[in-house]
Amino acid sequence: MKAVSTIEGRAIPLGLKNVDTDVIIPAHWLKTVSREGLGAGAFETIRAAPGNPFDVEDFANAPILIAGDNFGCGSSREHAAWAMLDMGLTAVIAPSFSDIFAGNAFKNGILAVELPQDQVDRLLEIAKDQPITIDLENQVVTTPFQDRFEFQIDPFRKRCLLEGLDEIGLTLASESAIAAHEIMRRGTTPWLDKTNRRRSA
Amino acid sequence: MASKPRTLYEKIWDQHVVDRLDDGTCLIYIDRHLVHEVTSPQAFEALRLAGRTVRRPDLTLAVPDHNLPTTKRIAADGSRLPIEDTQSAAQLAALECNAPSFGIDYIDATAPEQGIVHVVGPEQGFSLPGTTIVCGDSHTAAHGGIGALAFGIGTSEVEHVLATQTLQLRPSKTMEVRVDGMLGPGVTAKDLILHIIGIIGTAGGTGHVIEYRGRVFEEMSVEGRLTVCNMSIEGGARAGLIAPDERVFEYLRGRPYSPQGDDWDNAVTWWRSLATDEGAYFDKSVVIEAANVEPTVSWGTSPEDVVAVGGCVPSPDSFADPSKQDAVRKSLDYMGLAPGTPIEDIAVENIFIGSCTNSRIEDLRAAAEVLKGRKKAPNVRWAIVVPGSGLVKRQAEDEGLDRIFTDAGFEWREPGCSACLAMNPDKVPPGERCASTSNRNFVGRQGPGSRTHLVSPAMAAAAAVTGRLADVRNLAPCQDGAA
Numbered sequence: 001m002k003a004v005s006t007i008e009g010r011a012i013p014l015g016l017k018n019v020d021t022d023v024i025i026p027a028h029w030l031k032t033v034s035r036e037g038l039g040a041g042a043f044e045t046i047r048a049a050p051g052n053p054f055d056v057e058d059f060a061n062a063p064i065l066i067a068g069d070n071f072g073c074g075s076s077r078e079h080a081a082w083a084m085l086d087m088g089l090t091a092v093i094a095p096s097f098s099d100i101f102a103g104n105a106f107k108n109g110i111l112a113v114e115l116p117q118d119q120v121d122r123l124l125e126i127a128k129d130q131p132i133t134i135d136l137e138n139q140v141v142t143t144p145f146q147d148r149f150e151f152q153i154d155p156f157r158k159r160c161l162l163e164g165l166d167e168i169g170l171t172l173a174s175e176s177a178i179a180a181h182e183i184m185r186r187g188t189t190p191w192l193d194k195t196n197r198r199r200s201a
Numbered sequence: 202m203a204s205k206p207r208t209l210y211e212k213i214w215d216q217h218v219v220d221r222l223d224d225g226t227c228l229i230y231i232d233r234h235l236v237h238e239v240t241s242p243q244a245f246e247a248l249r250l251a252g253r254t255v256r257r258p259d260l261t262l263a264v265p266d267h268n269l270p271t272t273k274r275i276a277a278d279g280s281r282l283p284i285e286d287t288q289s290a291a292q293l294a295a296l297e298c299n300a301p302s303f304g305i306d307y308i309d310a311t312a313p314e315q316g317i318v319h320v321v322g323p324e325q326g327f328s329l330p331g332t333t334i335v336c337g338d339s340h341t342a343a344h345g346g347i348g349a350l351a352f353g354i355g356t357s358e359v360e361h362v363l364a365t366q367t368l369q370l371r372p373s374k375t376m377e378v379r380v381d382g383m384l385g386p387g388v389t390a391k392d393l394i395l396h397i398i399g400i401i402g403t404a405g406g407t408g409h410v411i412e413y414r415g416r417v418f419e420e421m422s423v424e425g426r427l428t429v430c431n432m433s434i435e436g437g438a439r440a441g442l443i444a445p446d447e448r449v450f451e452y453l454r455g456r457p458y459s460p461q462g463d464d465w466d467n468a469v470t471w472w473r474s475l476a477t478d479e480g481a482y483f484d485k486s487v488v489i490e491a492a493n494v495e496p497t498v499s500w501g502t503s504p505e506d507v508v509a510v511g512g513c514v515p516s517p518d519s520f521a522d523p524s525k526q527d528a529v530r531k532s533l534d535y536m537g538l539a540p541g542t543p544i545e546d547i548a549v550e551n552i553f554i555g556s557c558t559n560s561r562i563e564d565l566r567a568a569a570e571v572l573k574g575r576k577k578a579p580n581v582r583w584a585i586v587v588p589g590s591g592l593v594k595r596q597a598e599d600e601g602l603d604r605i606f607t608d609a610g611f612e613w614r615e616p617g618c619s620a621c622l623a624m625n626p627d628k629v630p631p632g633e634r635c636a637s638t639s640n641r642n643f644v645g646r647q648g649p650g651s652r653t654h655l656v657s658p659a660m661a662a663a664a665a666v667t668g669r670l671a672d673v674r675n676l677a678p679c680q681d682g683a684a
Contacts, residue, residue: 031288033242076339078355107357191460
């Protein structure tokens with residue numbers, strides 16, 4: 001994954017709660033075998049409404065999205081993260097995220113920054129005409145008005161993001177532990193390795 | 202000294218820890234990986250680019266379901282009928298090629314065992330109690346119904362599991378949903394889980410694994426348990442679990458991938474030890490009175506937007522939270538509903554019986570029982586039944602259920618995900634309503650502009666007969682064979 005440190009720029013003040021992954025990228029866009037080109041379908045139903053924040057010229061190519069509680073709920077489709085990346089979004093700020101989306105965002109180098117609702121409300125106001133900065137190393141969101149909102153992030157995820165680590169490569173370094181587990185597992189639950197399907201008569 | 206009492210979740214988790222990092226992140230072994238066509242092509246492609254192989258193809262099973270049209274798949278001359286949508290066809294072809302080239306067992310679109318991945322897993326005995334099961338689909342939670350720790354993953358995680366048979370995870374918090382008492386007549390597993398989501402909300406289980414506890418679940422069929430656990434994700438929980446018991450063992454005995462002989466006996470002994478210990482601690486606990494659960498219907502665009510069928514569409518002002526009030530206004534606008542409208546006054550034009558939530562044999566029997574000797578109402582334009590698998594379909598046909606459905610004016614289709622997410626040609630037209638046995642009523646879920654009302658199979662059948670959302674308990678008994 002590409003290393004991430006500081007994200008600075010305009011933030012789209014969406015503010016909506018419970019933005020589900022069907023809203024982020026509707027199912028008819030999922031027929032692709034590629035990770036590219038999904039930006040065209042991102043937030044399709046919201047963008048279809050006149051006066052939506054994605055249409056505001058100032059927010060073209062904005063790297064940050066600000067949303068409400070439970071962002072990314074619903075389907076596990078990683079296409080949601082790919083679609084956001086494809087439209088230039090590399091960070092989302094919200095009071096809470098669904099577990100699966102938070103994982104998918106991380107795997108794609110998208111920062112999912114959790115802040116309390118009152119701080120998100122403040123950022124929604126500021127974002128209308130000012131840029132926002134997210135500093136991952138120092139775990140803080142700042143504004144031109146001296147706001148400083150600290151956020152928490154899993155230390156393992158932080159390290160992966162800052163260093164752009166390949167998670168599969170990291171896991172493969174634990175090969176001996178995986179192999180040892182497989183031997184233990186064969187001893188305690190041998191039936192789990194006998195997966196030759198018996199065809200039904 | 203007795204060890205600390207543990208929950209079912211903790212027992213399965215502990216058993217699967219391969220390695221533990223200082224910060225608490227664990228490498229967790231994955232016993233079973235189910236793969237379908239939509240969330241896997243990019244993972245296989247990345248493996249190829251990195252020159253990696255699949256570590257345990259023998260623990261992986263691939264089956265197409267999301268994209269497949271549910272119309273006839275084989276022509277009269279035995280040849281396979283082409284799939285018109287070229288993108289769908291390409292995605293299905295990718296799985297058909299990727300699975301064998303990485304040594305993975307593949308159930309073909311025309312095989313009798315093909316079906317929705319979450320119906321196929323337990324039905325084939327591939328999903329077993331006490332295992333960790335993943336799939337690139339959030340409804341993997343369903344397999345918790347047989348006592349497996351099962352959860353949905355994204356495509357990068359699909360790639361990670363293919364390459365390493367593990368995932369890097371942090372332990373979840375535990376949440377107990379205890380249901381006291383028993384469900385009333387005509388109230389089903391689907392009504393119960395909709396009711397639960399209405400109470401805990403769509404983020405109520407975020408960061409948690411739910412264990413459903415209480416006599417209701419002990420006396421619930423395996424199909425019902427799969428329905429309940431399936432929708433855990435709609436309550437924000439990545440996984441839901443019910444302790445495996447004799448019903449589960451009987452369900453799994455003799456299935457194609459189930460253990461045999463001595464392995465079977467040893468497995469059952471093992472599975473019996475998995476239940477949550479007395480005195481085990483849950484981070485969160487919710488108690489539900491079963492007697493309060495009525496046949497339940499969704500009215501909005503979030504699965505937490507539910508009400509008893511005898512109720513009314515709520516007013517935005519009845520919610521305390523201003524942002525929820527706003528969301529309700531938007532939902533009602535999208536759904537074309539006015540506050541205060543009795544649920545039973547809402548007419549529906551479409552009926553969908555299917556999805557990984559409600560497409561198993563018990564679901565089809567429940568709907569057929571209501572439809573027997575009846576016909577769909579004239580205003581119901583489109584009514585389809587999509588069995589969860591080819592085996593469910595065959596069993597239903599052996600029991601004569603297909604005739605009951607077609608006599609009532611339903612179309613009897615081939616297995617797949619179908620109108621649950623409308624990736625294939627089965628869609629609800631814009632502005633029209635659908636009484637649907639699926640799991641999500643999101644904006645545009647069943648097709649752009651579609652309006653979904655989530656219900657149980659029996660309630661979907663009642664809606665078909667009356668042409669509106671209706672309490673199945675109030676339908677007059679119908680004589681067998683009556684017109």
